[in-house]
Amino acid sequence: MSDDRENFIDALLKKKEDTETALRRLLEAQKESTSQMSEDLLSDEFDSAQREVAVQAQYRLIEKKTEELKRIDRLILQVRRDEDFGICEECGEPIPPARLLIVPDSTLCVTCQQEAEKVDRARSVSLQAPSLPGRKQWEWEQDADSGLPDLEDDSLGDGLEIFEFEEDSQGGPSGMISGIYGDTGGEDTRASAM
Numbered sequence: 001m002s003d004d005r006e007n008f009i010d011a012l013l014k015k016k017e018d019t020e021t022a023l024r025r026l027l028e029a030q031k032e033s034t035s036q037m038s039e040d041l042l043s044d045e046f047d048s049a050q051r052e053v054a055v056q057a058q059y060r061l062i063e064k065k066t067e068e069l070k071r072i073d074r075l076i077l078q079v080r081r082d083e084d085f086g087i088c089e090e091c092g093e094p095i096p097p098a099r100l101l102i103v104p105d106s107t108l109c110v111t112c113q114q115e116a117e118k119v120d121r122a123r124s125v126s127l128q129a130p131s132l133p134g135r136k137q138w139e140w141e142q143d144a145d146s147g148l149p150d151l152e153d154d155s156l157g158d159g160l161e162i163f164e165f166e167e168d169s170q171g172g173p174s175g176m177i178s179g180i181y182g183d184t185g186g187e188d189t190r191a192s193a194m
Contacts, residue, residue, distance in 0.1 A: 004086070004094065004097065005079060005085075005086065007097065008079060008086065008097045008100060008101075009076060009079055009080070011097065011101055012072055012075060012076050012079070012101075013076070015072055015101070016069065016072045016073070016076070019065055019068050019069050019072060020069065022065055023062065023065040023066065023069065026058060026061055026062050026065060027062065029058060030055070030058050030059075030062065033051065033054065033055055033058065034055070036051075071104065072104075075104045075105075086100055088107070088108050088109040088112050089107045089108060089112075090108055090109075090112035090115075090116075091109060091111070091112055093109055094109075095107075095108070095109050096109070096110070
């Protein structure tokens with residue numbers, strides 16, 4: 001087994017020990033709280049409600065630490081059995097031990113994970129693209145894959161005119177926009193909008 005793998009297992013064992021210590025403290029505090037609650041049966045409702053909230057919070061922490069302990073145990077077994085553990089599935093480079101301690105089930109290094117997230121975000125955006133009548137979803141995805149138009153192409157924008165605001169009788173905008181735009185067939189089309 002490599003030194004990196006042994007160091008990682010040692011770090012996991014240290015984390016397991018710390019988690020077990022924290023869990024023992026929580027269990028002791030829970031016992032104290034439970035015995036104190038039974039002694040204070042005659043206390044007012046407000047104190048009782050506060051203690052109940054504290055006990056529930058302790059239960060949640062105990063559950064969380066217990067699950068963390070189980071996850072660490074599973075991870076130690078996995079590291080010992082799986083020869084490919086800690087190797088990025090995408091680029092084949094070792095995943096830094098610090099990342100594995102934070103995200104133990106990581107199968108990608110940070111760089112490859114960031115690239116995968118970019119692709120997922122782009123795919124998510126393309127799937128959320130509004131559908132227009134006559135356009136199928138796959139056409140939008142195909143358009144997204146084809147990239148942006150060549151901005152150096154001088155023919156882009158041929159036949160287009162800038163829309164202008166019409167003025168009302170007092171010289172202010174009337175709220176009407178009108179103009180002429182060209183279509184790909186070379187014919188002009190007049191448009192107005194409020």
